[in-house]
Amino acid sequence: MAVFTPVSPDEARAFIDGYDLGGLTAIAPIAEGVQNTNFRLETGAGRKVLTLFEGAPDDDDLRFCLGLTDHLAGRDYPAARVERDSQGRRLGRLNGRSAAVVDWVEGHGLLHPTPADHRTAGAALARLHLAAADYTATRPDPMGPDAWVSLLARCEAATADLAADNPDRAMTLALRPILDRALALRTGGLPSGPIHADYFPDNVLFSGGAVSGVIDFYFGCTGPLAWDLATALNAWTFDAVGARDDIAHAAFLDGYNTVRPLMPAETAALPALGAASALRFTLTRLHDRLHHDPAWLVTPKDPQPFFRRIGVWERG
Ligand SMILES: Nc1ncnc2c1ncn2[C@@H]1O[C@H](COP(=O)(O)OP(=O)(O)OP(=O)(O)O)[C@@H](O)[C@H]1O
Numbered sequence: 601m602a603v604f605t606p607v608s609p610d611e612a613r614a615f616i617d618g619y620d621l622g623g624l625t626a627i628a629p630i631a632e633g634v635q636n637t638n639f640r641l642e643t644g645a646g647r648k649v650l651t652l653f654e655g656a657p658d659d660d661d662l663r664f665c666l667g668l669t670d671h672l673a674g675r676d677y678p679a680a681r682v683e684r685d686s687q688g689r690r691l692g693r694l695n696g697r698s699a700a701v702v703d704w705v706e707g708h709g710l711l712h713p714t715p716a717d718h719r720t721a722g723a724a725l726a727r728l729h730l731a732a733a734d735y736t737a738t739r740p741d742p743m744g745p746d747a748w749v750s751l752l753a754r755c756e757a758a759t760a761d762l763a764a765d766n767p768d769r770a771m772t773l774a775l776r777p778i779l780d781r782a783l784a785l786r787t788g789g790l791p792s793g794p795i796h797a798d799y800f801p802d803n804v805l806f807s808g809g810a811v812s813g814v815i816d817f818y819f820g821c822t823g824p825l826a827w828d829l830a831t832a833l834n835a836w837t838f839d840a841v842g843a844r845d846d847i848a849h850a851a852f853l854d855g856y857n858t859v860r861p862l863m864p865a866e867t868a869a870l871p872a873l874g875a876a877s878a879l880r881f882t883l884t885r886l887h888d889r890l891h892h893d894p895a896w897l898v899t900p901k902d903p904q905p906f907f908r909r910i911g912v913w914e915r916g
């Protein structure tokens with residue numbers, strides 16, 4: 601279920617007529633995804649994805665993300681090229697939402713990656729960092745320290761009336777000292793640049809053993825490259841309950857290092873970055889569960905496995 605904003609064939613046709621794509625021949629909803637409305641389009645210029653951005657994101661932020669995707673595609677990186685309308689704009693407006701049309705990229709996210717896949721995904725992240733380095737636009741991380749502070753405050757408020765042994769209240773209370781440690785983290789000396797910031801297996805499409813497409817750059821921002829790597833390690837190299845898979849971890853890091861060798865300072869910072877990144881996903885998941893609207897058809901993700909990752913990184 602990822603059609604939050606309906607679009608009729610006539611509405612889609614009129615929208616696509618504003619692009620030099622030879623017209624729309626078919627439109628189908630895309631079921632995956634929890635954040636935006638996505639459709640698969642068949643046009644005179646091939647298969648495309650139409651995305652309507654939900655939750656009223658800032659258009660300048662969307663332009664950063666679309667520009668980053670397009671920049672990477674222009675560097676022969678497997679990211680989707682972004683279509684421009686007849687007036688040269690990457691961002692349009694459809695049914696009350698900001699909207700964009702991007703190339704369809706082939707492939708599927710992996711449910712059970714092998715060590716070889718981990719090495720390939722790590723190498724593709726390092727290539728992303730190198731190919732994005734000369735993208736000059738900047739965007740502060742929308743899920744950076746300021747967001748952690750307000751997310752935890754909202755979790756504290758939502759659980760204030762619960763008993764201390766309620767699982768959500770207990771997790772919320774345990775996160776306060778972890779947040780304080782994460783806020784003390786200093787990353788200023790680490791190499792920084794454009795990052796994906798949500799490099800999870802569902803956003804890295806594979807075909808024939810290779811990465812065929814990296815999608816969903818909507819958390820894309822400017823930040824430490826090792827932060828992006830720490831997030832990717834959290835996403836790829838832990839099991840469903842939050843225990844680290846050492847083989848996957850070593851393979852992902854090895855793949856990354858073969859393309860962009862980490863600086864010693866980045867390697868040294870990785871455990872603290874890993875813990876802070878696991879905190880970021882624990883907080884967003886816990887927050888979204890506590891503030892879940894039952895009318896919203898998407899099931900909130902479980903924060904517990906990411907909460908456990910924090911302990912794994914901190915114990916070393
Ligand atoms: N360029 C593309 N080429 C092929 N498929 C795509 C493309 N972009 C998106 N998709 C498909 O649409 C689905 C949802 O896309 P995306 O991950 O961007 O949505 P989302 O709502 O932002 O999701 P989430 O926040 O859950 O990751 C993907 O899982 C993929 O199946």
Ligand SMILES: N[C@@H](CCO)C(=O)O
Nearest residue numbers: 798800881884885901
């Ligand atoms: N990747 C995030 C969801 C936002 O795309 C998570 O797993 O919590």
